[in-house]
Amino acid sequence: MATKKLIEVALPLEKINSESEREKHITQGHPATFHLWWARRPLVTARAVIWSSLVDDPSSHPELFPTEEDQQKERNRLFSILEDLVVWENSNDPSVLKKAKDEILKYTNGIMPKVLDPFAGGGTIPIEGQRLGLESYAYDLNPVSVTINKAMLEIPSIFKDVSPVNPDAKSLLGADISIIGSEGIKSDVEYYSNMLRDKAFKKVGHLYPKTRLPGNNVENVVNTWIWTRIVHCKNPACLCEIPLVRSFTLCKKKQNVWAEPIYDGKEVSFKIHTDGSSDKKGTVGRKGVLCPKCGSSLSLDEVREIGRSGRIGVKMLTMIVQSGTRRVYAPPTTEQLLASNVQKPDDYPEGKIAYFPGCLNTNRYGLDEFHLLFSNRQLTTLLCFFFTN
Ligand SMILES: [Zn+2]
Known part of the structure; x- marks a missing residue:
């Protein structure tokens, strides 16, 4: 008998739908606040889809669940794990995630599978794969998507469990306190981006009066x-x-x-x-x-x-x-x-915008160099971030 995955038989759709709807209104800690992506998909839906695609439906194991009643009982148990998993507030709850991961391992010979999303876009599938413990790979033709995914998946995973280097965190946390997960990189990104912002503000803040x-x-x-x-x-x-x-x-x-x-x-x-x-x-x-x-x-x-x-x-x-x-x-x-x-700065980078006939592009309107897409004030500010020391 072919094995059926949970997603092929039944899902607690009502709970998944209501949590996906609720996610739209989350404004803190959501990747949507990190960078605009035009077709962002709800994270909790992807989480539910990945998980229920890896966990077997109980009907695939009559040796364990011989009667329909046994199967339904087990299915209800899986539903309750899934219903906890899709709650936004549980996104980083170690006990909820462990339960979900243990269930995946039961049906994958104890080895976490890998996930590849060749059209990753805003990164919903790879980030949810990573959350569930899967090694995740993301591809996209669009460089914006690649940048989002690098910043969201790749860089934090390189610095996982690494202590921060900024002086504030060092004095605050002490040298011997181990940092768990992404707290180290989070503290460094916050510290140095604030430093960059303050330095830039000193240089160009006067161009933006209240x-x-x-x-x-x-x-x-x-x-x-x-x-x-x-x-x-x-x-x-x-x-x-x-x-x-x-x-x-x-x-x-x-x-x-x-x-x-x-x-x-x-x-x-x-x-x-x-x-x-x-x-x-x-x-x-x-x-x-x-x-x-x-x-x-x-x-x-x-x-x-x-x-x-x-x-x-x-x-x-x-x-x-x-x-x-x-x-x-x-x-x-x-x-x-x-x-x-503002006067045009003279040290802006030069570069021709590629022209693709038949496509929507700015070249046809004479905007064929990147610097022409920005106002002088925007150019000045962008350059200041570039050269701030
Ligand atoms: Zn007229």
């Missing part, structure tokens, strides 16, 4: 600046600035926020609204670009040509200001515009 919201005297940190690229309308009677945006809607989640293009002569600026919704579509469509002022259109080929001749400009559309726990969209202030107006 701001006051209208009617409020408190200085707030600006989290984000949203920019738009600009071309000029080709209608000789208009020649206005056209912001290249697919939509004027800025936020639809907790509040409705949208930008209204306002013209002073040929120059565009934006009014930020927090009620109602925009009656204007974005300017960029599949076929081309529409001028919000006069309604004239430009084909995408014309916009690309403008880009290749270096005539696409940029404009700050809005800033997102942290006010207590709220994120407030506000129009750019003169001070913020001045602070963003």
Whole structure:
């Protein structure tokens, strides 16, 4: 009789589903907070799938569980192990993990199998394999995915059970206290990334001034600046600035926020609204670009040509200001515009962006060098991290 794995017969789906749903709202200690990945899968689902693919269903062992009743009893026991395993808070609980690992070893001749994910993406399968004690391998074509997986799987495993080297942890923990698991590398990453941040802040912090919201005297940190690229309308009677945006809607989640293009002569600026919704579509469509002022259109080929001749400009559309726990969209202030107006550094790395005909790429718009993808302020800050000593 062919052996059947638990996953082929039955699973406690309700519990797995509710825990997967709950995981979406975990904000601390989850890889999602570590780096954006666009198609992240719930960790606890992967954990359940890997585990139940390795553990046999009791019906595969009639010598141990001869009657259906015996099999159901054993299946219920396996379910209870799995139901503990998928609880987020148990992710690093040694006793829960040991129970799960022992069960895998029963059906794999005492040898932990290896897991290979050739399309690892955000690393859900390899990290859950590693958690269950499997030697995990992750591949991906996308270098972002490879970096995420290196940082999440490979580097921590190299430094497993290694003492930290930063002076704070040494004085705090003493030289002879052994560090368990990843606590050593965690302490070092925290210490040295804070050091790097503080040094960088000394060099470029002044380029990112705080701001006051209208009617409020408190200085707030600006989290984000949203920019738009600009071309000029080709209608000789208009020649206005056209912001290249697919939509004027800025936020639809907790509040409705949208930008209204306002013209002073040929120059565009934006009014930020927090009620109602925009009656204007974005300017960029599949076929081309529409001028919000006069309604004239430009084909995408014309916009690309403008880009290749270096005539696409940029404009700050809005800033997102942290006010207590709220994120407030506000129009750019003169001070913020001045602070963003940074001279281009002269020691940026040069490099051509590869061009793949038929693919979505920036080359067609004249953005064919990596440095062209960044604002001068971004370049300055990136270089400062590069050369901070
Ligand atoms: Zn126009």
